Amino acid sequence: MIGLVTNKRGITIATREADCTPIILYDPVQNVIGNVHSGWRGTLKKISQKAIHMLQKEYQCKVEDIICCIGPCIGKCHFEVDEDVQELFKQTFPHNLEYIQKTQMKEGKQKYHIDIEALNIEVLLEAGIKRRNIESCGICTVCHANQIHSFRATKENSGRNATLIGLK
């Protein structure tokens, strides 16, 4: 879980992920950028809202001007969790239970699939970001592990994807 914001030109800010959700922010009016690594813990803590609040407070950005792009992350097809983790999501997102799905039993344990990309969109909307200003690539890192690094797919052999944004 990490977030960076700046209005300095000539600097590229980067986060690294392998299944976690990268979210880049850009306000073309105030010329401010942000880059957030929103893993499942970061999503529960709504880290992207903290970055948005920083843009508003420190850089006088208007929330309706901020553009958000969500990069490749683990999809609902592959983000499988146990009872304890799904309970945390249920508590944090009681109005978005459609993104938390009960699936099969494995070795006597109930499993759940979570749509972390959709929940990250909800977190952005809750902060006041306009739906038309949210772009999401919809690419699951595990499904595309031959092209993109995925920790779930290749475990400790996994590299990291870099998400970059900079102001000219």
Ligand SMILES: [Zn+2]
């Ligand atoms: Zn997948």
